[in-house]
Amino acid sequence: MRLFSTLILSMLLAVVLPMQGRAADLKIALAADVSSLDPHYLNIAPNVAFASHLFDALVNVDADGHLVPGLAVSWKPIDATTWEFKLRHGVKFHDGSPFTADDVIFSLDRPATLTRSPGPFTSYTKQIVAKQIVDPYTVRLKTATPYGPLALDMSAIFIVSKKAAEHATTDDFNSGRALIGTGPLKFVSFRRGERIVLKRNDDYWGEKAEWDKVTFRIITSAAPRLAALLAGDVDVIEAVPTADIARLKTDPRFHVEQKISWRTIFWHLDQLDRPSPYITDKSGKPLAANPLRDPRVRAAISMAIDRRALVDRTMEGQAVPASNIVAPGILGYNAALPVEKYDPQGAKKLLADAGYPDGFAITLHGPSDRYINDRQIVQTVAQFLNHVGISASVETLPLSVYFGKARTGAFSMSLLGWGTLAADFGLRTLLGTPDPAIGWGSWNWGRYSNPQMDKLVHASLASVDQQARDTYAQQAMAVALRDHAVIPLHYQYATWAMRKGLRYTARTDEFTFAHQFHADAPMQKASALK
Template identity: 35%
Template structure:
């Protein structure tokens, strides 16, 4: 073998070494709007910033809790939790992680001025954080707070040296210091977020020297960038392109169930809600009508045909794999005759008219399928797709008698949906905040509050499953389909999609 042959082989081996500099370009649908980890809570921000910052408690791809910066935690009593930090964790500036940084981070969360959507909801019920030593601290709560570890998966930890900085200092990069797998290289609004490997990350080897998260909001352009080799990975693959990508040997499709459920919400309170034509009545107050509306749906057809296999059929309003859901529930088949019989029994043999309001985000085709099914049993349904800019505003004003939207169980357990949507409005601070259909009865409220205060995980899961079962049995919130998290990348990459649809670059690896 010649010297040149040996040189080329050696160079190829060197370039293929995990330690060698490697670059990853990710085309993302929605870029982060800030580098401040406590400013403007939304998926685009948390998903991107989790590459820079860490949390005390982490979640795996199926939303199960696992240790993060905290290696362990335990309940001391009904109002006290003890947390132990990992030793030898350092921030990007070299400073060691201590309990004082946790205290400073918690204090910062509610005190970022002008925050349009703060992370304070995840510290609700926390009354104090008390350092015990550098690696141990206690969290005091106003009462039993079993969801505390789950809530802490959303609270990023920053060094106390920057905790007094405001949003502009983080956005400039001056204060954007975390303990995560990557450190900031550069960023500006609507420009790529460029990250560099944190060689001393506590979580292990980081596969990429640099990562560029490139905003490509247009679906067609994002797919084209992947196929042209301009990026190595994209998120949120549009449904119409999934089959084409799956059949292209140059690229791979990465898909799995997400936490995002397509749900139907029906007004069960007002006598004559908007969009209902039933001689001044509200048929949806009757459980038999709601059950008929659920029974009329061809969920399997929606998942396989309408969504081309990129959804899973459900009739509970939450993913079956999250904490407190019904894991082994059989989804009922469509039964049009049974649905018509229930309508007749409820006093609506000729049906009624209904305007179904629909979010434009991933649901219009499903709404059309729902409307077609309901029309077949006599509920003459028209679909109105409301522009995204006004959909939530109108929902909050209760302009809809019936609407379809996507709900994500961001905490990874059912208490989030049950507390915000099934609980009565205005009786307990923080509960019923997303109840726009008039749901809620005192006995159900009491069960929700009891489950939220039960510290024993097994018992809390049982109580939550019972509440989910009640929601399904009464068709209070009608689950239709569980969307899949669909990403794509070069065939040389491996990736396990996350149920929360976050893209964590450290989990994208060369095959």
């Protein structure tokens, strides 16, 4: 009898094992388009998350936002302006060629050569003034001044093969010709806006993916994405529609994972000294001056927004009101900054004090397919502004169009979501006085400039001591937010829904990594079948 049971169990395992990953396929529906496969071309989350399947950085980030070894096994400061990175031995690129220090230097130089990037990675590389190869597996990076967070910067730069990419264009990456990385998956095919197919890298240096093949479907609309999961067309969806989360949690066919995101959803405000492109008086005549340059007007806009109602209704409880541009727990988060109190009467008074007792007209812009409920967020905020005399209309655009326009200052008030592991990084990129020479302000859509904030951010970035860095970053945050440089709304929850039998560790960076999905243990399945 025992022999018979053993035979039955062996047969069951033979059936179950191929379904448990190593001989199985995984189908994932992504909520945002992957606009480029070039890992150095456009610094937006969908592109970065996808590149992590094909490429590695020197430093990786775990699910909780902590730095962990990647292609570098260790890093340390040699002196105040020099960091040494020890590279991992035995790593191979997808074409079988060895990974060495030459590939690191090439990859750090490459972002600066992509001069037409709509969202460059140069803010992570500009501070490096010299690079030294000590030996094939040791690299030293020198900065002009003391710079504490260099390791964090290195988590944002993917290492490409110098051999494959030295003469490659972004089109060569998008076609797959130059897509030679060291990551856990290899490129198979790419149909822009539709699907991307990858296969397992059996020579990966780290934990190998369970899946022979992974198909990513681009489904930017929430309802069709959910429908694909319910129909079994995909195994996993990200950015689950907020209205459906509670139902999915109680459906035995599915499993839901959630985590508070590092992403802050906020408004950029045009602060250039000229008539703003989408602001008029209420008869449609352009205003002679830009009212958003007045801090009282910016404060009035912030006070007009009921963040609690926005979270409870528009986000259906799947968010937390924001007071900073980084989430709680992130270095530089300033707990002394309260969530702006909803005060429509106070907002009206500030508008009157600023010379706009009857308000003005403005068009709010946002993406239609990037953030959770992004279109509804823009519409809700427009309603709040209408209540205080600002006549707000709404225009939302596909992400592929929206980012390109917003970064040129084409809008007066534009919605953005940003996630970072440190406030000084976020402030440098989002609100630092734009300076291409040092990579500051590359996402400063409103062209805000405040020398006091810049000085504090510089001091924070120069601090090797974490406590000093945190203090400077908090002070910089206070300067920017009390000036209403941007208008924070909320931190959204990151949510994944998947078929029963799959598990995923929810990530604070919201990234969906196919190689980190796991099937339930075969032995547990076999026991259940018994």
